[in-house]
Amino acid sequence: MGALIHCQDLWKVYRLGDIGVQALRGVSLSIERGGFVAIMGASGSGKSTLMNILGCLDQPTRGTYLLDGLDIGKAGRDELAEIRNLKIGFVFQSFNLIPRTSALENAQLPLFYRGVPLRQQRERAAAALARVGLSGREHHAPAQLSGGQQQRVAIARALVSQPSILLADEPTGNLDTESSREIMGILDSLNRDDGITIILVTHEQDIAHYAARQIVVKDGQIQSDRSGEPAPIGGH
Amino acid sequence: MGAFIWLTVLTAFRILFRNRMRAGLTMLGIIIGVGAVIAMVSIGHGAKAVVQAQVASMGTNVIIVLPGATTVGGVRGSQGSGVTLTLSDALELKKRVPLLSETGWSKRDVMQIVYGNKNWNTPVNGISPSYLTIRDWSYSSGGPFTQADMEAGARVALIGQTVVENLYDVGEEPVGSVIRIKNVPFRVIGVLAPKGQSAQGSDQDDIIFIPFSTAERKVLGTQFLGSVGALFASTDHPDDLPAAVEGIREVLRARHRLQPEQQDDFTIRTQVDIGLVQEGTSQTLTLMMFSVASISLLVGGIGIMNILLVSVTERTREIGVRMAVGAKRRHILMQFLIEAMTLSLVGGLLGIVFGVIGAQITTVVAGWPTIISAESILVAFFFSLAVGLFFGLYPANKASRLNPIEALRYE
Ligand SMILES: Nc1ncnc2c1ncn2[C@@H]1O[C@H](COP(=O)(O)OP(=O)(O)OP(=O)(O)O)[C@@H](O)[C@H]1O
Ligand SMILES: [Mg+2]
Numbered sequence A: 001m002g003a004l005i006h007c008q009d010l011w012k013v014y015r016l017g018d019i020g021v022q023a024l025r026g027v028s029l030s031i032e033r034g035g036f037v038a039i040m041g042a043s044g045s046g047k048s049t050l051m052n053i054l055g056c057l058d059q060p061t062r063g064t065y066l067l068d069g070l071d072i073g074k075a076g077r078d079e080l081a082e083i084r085n086l087k088i089g090f091v092f093q094s095f096n097l098i099p100r101t102s103a104l105e106n107a108q109l110p111l112f113y114r115g116v117p118l119r120q121q122r123e124r125a126a127a128a129l130a131r132v133g134l135s136g137r138e139h140h141a142p143a144q145l146s147g148g149q150q151q152r153v154a155i156a157r158a159l160v161s162q163p164s165i166l167l168a169d170e171p172t173g174n175l176d177t178e179s180s181r182e183i184m185g186i187l188d189s190l191n192r193d194d195g196i197t198i199i200l201v202t203h204e205q206d207i208a209h210y211a212a213r214q215i216v217v218k219d220g221q222i223q224s225d226r227s228g229e230p231a232p233i234g235g236h
Numbered sequence B: 001m002g003a004f005i006w007l008t009v010l011t012a013f014r015i016l017f018r019n020r021m022r023a024g025l026t027m028l029g030i031i032i033g034v035g036a037v038i039a040m041v042s043i044g045h046g047a048k049a050v051v052q053a054q055v056a057s058m059g060t061n062v063i064i065v066l067p068g069a070t071t072v073g074g075v076r077g078s079q080g081s082g083v084t085l086t087l088s089d090a091l092e093l094k095k096r097v098p099l100l101s102e103t104g105w106s107k108r109d110v111m112q113i114v115y116g117n118k119n120w121n122t123p124v125n126g127i128s129p130s131y132l133t134i135r136d137w138s139y140s141s142g143g144p145f146t147q148a149d150m151e152a153g154a155r156v157a158l159i160g161q162t163v164v165e166n167l168y169d170v171g172e173e174p175v176g177s178v179i180r181i182k183n184v185p186f187r188v189i190g191v192l193a194p195k196g197q198s199a200q201g202s203d204q205d206d207i208i209f210i211p212f213s214t215a216e217r218k219v220l221g222t223q224f225l226g227s228v229g230a231l232f233a234s235t236d237h238p239d240d241l242p243a244a245v246e247g248i249r250e251v252l253r254a255r256h257r258l259q260p261e262q263q264d265d266f267t268i269r270t271q272v273d274i275g276l277v278q279e280g281t282s283q284t285l286t287l288m289m290f291s292v293a294s295i296s297l298l299v300g301g302i303g304i305m306n307i308l309l310v311s312v313t314e315r316t317r318e319i320g321v322r323m324a325v326g327a328k329r330r331h332i333l334m335q336f337l338i339e340a341m342t343l344s345l346v347g348g349l350l351g352i353v354f355g356v357i358g359a360q361i362t363t364v365v366a367g368w369p370t371i372i373s374a375e376s377i378l379v380a381f382f383f384s385l386a387v388g389l390f391f392g393l394y395p396a397n398k399a400s401r402l403n404p405i406e407a408l409r410y411e
Helices: A045-054 A075-089 A104-113 A120-132 A147-159 A177-194 B002-018 B021-055 B087-096 B129-134 B146-154 B161-169 B212-219 B238-255 B273-314 B316-324 B330-366 B374-400 B405-408
Strands: A005-016 A020-032 A036-041 A062-067 A086-093 A165-169 A197-201 A213-218 A221-227 B061-066 B099-116 B119-128 B140-141 B156-159 B178-181 B186-192 B209-210 B230-235 B266-270
Touching: A005 A045, A020 A062, A020 B146, A036 A045, A036 B178, A045 A165, A045 A197, A075 A086, A075 A104, A075 A213, A075 B330, A086 A147, A086 B186, A086 B374, A104 A120, A104 A147, A104 A197, A104 B316, A165 A177, A165 B186, A213 B061, A213 B119, B002 B021, B002 B161, B002 B330, B021 B209, B021 B273, B021 B374, B061 B238, B087 B099, B087 B230, B087 B238, B087 B273, B099 B129, B099 B161, B099 B212, B099 B238, B119 B129, B119 B161, B119 B212, B129 B146, B129 B230, B146 B212, B156 B178, B156 B316, B156 B405, B161 B186, B161 B266, B186 B238, B209 B212, B230 B330, B273 B316, B273 B330, B273 B374, B316 B405
Parallel strands: A036 A197, A036 A213, A086 A165, A165 A197, B119 B209, B156 B186
Antiparallel strands: A005 A020, A005 A062, A213 A221, B061 B230, B061 B266, B099 B119, B099 B178, B099 B230, B140 B186, B156 B209, B178 B186
């Protein structure tokens, strides 16, 4: 069996008219279950492209991606949706909550598509909101919450389905330092206490230090892949 | 799947309510279309029921032969204006056209009727007893006269409801009383059950029947002895009507010695002819209402499609999020189809309500009878559902085919 994520020579080429943009140029990468990985790199280096492939939102042009032994490159659209639903949680830079819909309903969403009974959806979503410290805010709409709180709702939505992996593309990009620290604290705890594999993209060294492993991407290739003890920055 | 549909419907209603102004305008086409159909169908049904009752009041499978040729537009000389039909024609028809189960005849003239110190002008019909059977007359009191009365030239009369109302006091029993027709005393032996208006709009209850022989001898005068104002016949089965009509025509033409190039000197009518005229008008009405309805529904459907396309664009990010957390194509497809059908269904229900109210108002204001059928409501219901489904398909399909990454990145 081995690694949860196993990528071999991933290529992603975007066609823009006559020219092809090579966003990934042969990325090979393995990530163990329970890992905490930060992906860094300059703008346009291919971080988001890699994250989208790892998150099964997109498929590589070339190369193989095995997630839990499943060949993602060969999966169809609906299969990918199902894999995302069962194994992956997403946290986005811009929160991406459904507007004018309560925190609870936002957090319920993955269970809704999994066909979980309504009552159970509510209970589990409420538990997930409690986990991110939002008890009592279940019926608030996103517009009634601060950025940090919105991002916590997004994390609750990501973890409600008990995924193996949580993917966060610049989760603190829109947040102030204080909120960023809170969010990272939650992610850190999810990794340590719940054993959820976390992969996050960030531009900030401070944030990257939460991760046990830092990968730097440059021009669609892995430039460095360094494991080290996470620095004890922030904390709670 | 149950929870999915339930929540999606709930969400659809919430979105509809949130954008109620926009939704209301979108639904206008459906509301007008369905409302028009419901109102028009109920008016149509009401009118049809009236016509049917009128046609039925003629009796069943009735053939009427009138003297004189049919002229353009079906207008003919008044009954009895010619002398082309005679009693012997009637007797001959009975013998020679076996499809006829009954034949009868009548002759009429408007006369003054006197009872006590009251008088009333009404058509007095001298008829054969069989006429009463053919025309399906029944009696609210008393009963018909018989063949014996006919042969004896008895002075007995059957009077219609309108005559009763004009000659008798309320609560007074006409049967057994004596009225005077042209100063000849007649004993009233029956009151006819009311039939209401005829298909031509005349009051069928303003009438008096007396035996034909009595009428000829005592009342109508002997000027054209043996002539009749109209012949009546009936068949056992409606399918026999066309053949019977042909039989009658043949016999009468032979008796009247008409050459092949000559026109009939009589006119044959059946209920079918009378019903057809009415049906023609109601078909025009039906056609008109369906064009109004289908245009409104088309406009309504396009409105729904338009608003949904706007909604899909506005909610592109939401669609991306839903896809990211595991919505499959069919989930997104269903979500937008349900939203489209919610719109069209609410529009349809409002249309049904307005249609029913419109029909009631028509009855009250214009005095037209209306019948609201469960059938038309059900059809309207499913039709509006179908409109939503049909016009929702394109936007829903478009939403379900979005690329999740592009949708998530949409500004
Ligand atoms: N859909 C697309 N079509 C064409 N080119 C694309 C597309 N998505 C990304 N690219 C290109 O691929 C390259 C990598 O983009 P990517 O979004 O992965 O960068 P990134 O490392 O996430 O940058 P940032 O830090 O700014 O988010 C860029 O050159 C970008 O222009
Ligand atoms: Mg990026």
